């Protein structure tokens with residue numbers, strides 16, 4: 001990988017060294033964490049250590065962390081009409097989600113389609129809190145799911161203000177903090193989120209492990225997704241992914257210890273990147289630029305250029321990045337995030353996402369800019385030729 005420049009950290013982050021060591025140590029553990037013998041207790045102990053590390057990353061109590069197979073499962077677990085608070089069994093009748101959520105939230109969990117409503121965002125990519133309040137004022141008890149930061153634009157959402165509105169109307173708030181964790185400080189209590197989702201692989205842990213975190217013990221999801229042996233206090237059955245959880249714990253500890261330094265490092269590089277983009281291509285549009293954004297994310301488009309072409313061309317030049325559009329089953333679909341922001345489809349089709357990490361270097365940013373300069377020249381010429389033909 002040494003000749004490669006990896007600028008796709010929002011898709012997944014490279015494993016941190018301490019997480020790699022923890023995963024390997026975990027693979028050597030023999031016991032099942034549910035067993036009462038010494039081997040079992042040793043496996044239980046490392047899981048509880050990791051639980052404490054993950055809880056500390058978001059200011060939560062260790063007892064309130066439920067390990068899952070990733071962010072997708074944690075989101076699916078959270079989106080339930082049967083969330084009890086202090087024993088109150090009144091169900092949530094509706095699910096309100098912002099229009100820019102990850103597909104695992106847009107899928108709606110255990111809510112029936114007609115019970116789900118979408119809340120729009122403004123052209124800068126920020127959720128419309130007035131629209132949220134109007135929906136909540138309709139009266140039925142709602143669970144609201146709002147991401148802390150968007151995976152495509154990096155735009156940070158006003159989750160604490162949303163929590164205040166949601167609670168005033170007797171609702172509950174779930175916050176998908178998968179992209180925000182390790183990049184901006186998170187305190188579940190200060191945010192006022194009732195439930196919060198994390199994923200290990202976005203902060204330098206292994207893929208396939210995540211967590212759903214409750215603000216306090218009074219919150220209880222009465223219909224867990226996976227039932228069986230009663231692991232995770234009945235919230236998620238199945239023998240725990242011991243080595244994955246250990247890697248998650250190590251990554252969370254490293255992310256928390258390094259947060260301030262990593263954040264300013266990434267922010268300085270993003271400034272360098274965006275200053276360079278604006279100098280080379282003054283017409284380039286950086287989405288959400290007027291909003292508070294994650295320190296590591298730039299979603300940019302230049303009219304007339306197609307994202308698929310750029311992503312492939314960058315890959316051939318040794319640079320890994322993403323298009324802003326979702327690509328599944330070989331089809332590139334226009335970004336629902338940019339559509340919700342009202343970006344015209346012709347411009348949205350050109351959006352590429354450059355996402356940086358704590359080990360990204362200024363040389364890598366300069367390498368991106370140099371290739372961007374070359375590609376914009378050659379692709380624009382061929383585009384014009386195509387139009388003339």
Ligand code: PLP
Nearest residue numbers: 070071072102151176178179199
């Ligand atoms: N939520 C957001 C905002 C994400 O960006 C992602 C992954 O891209 C997920 C949830 C899903 O997490 P995982 O890949 O762990 O299932």
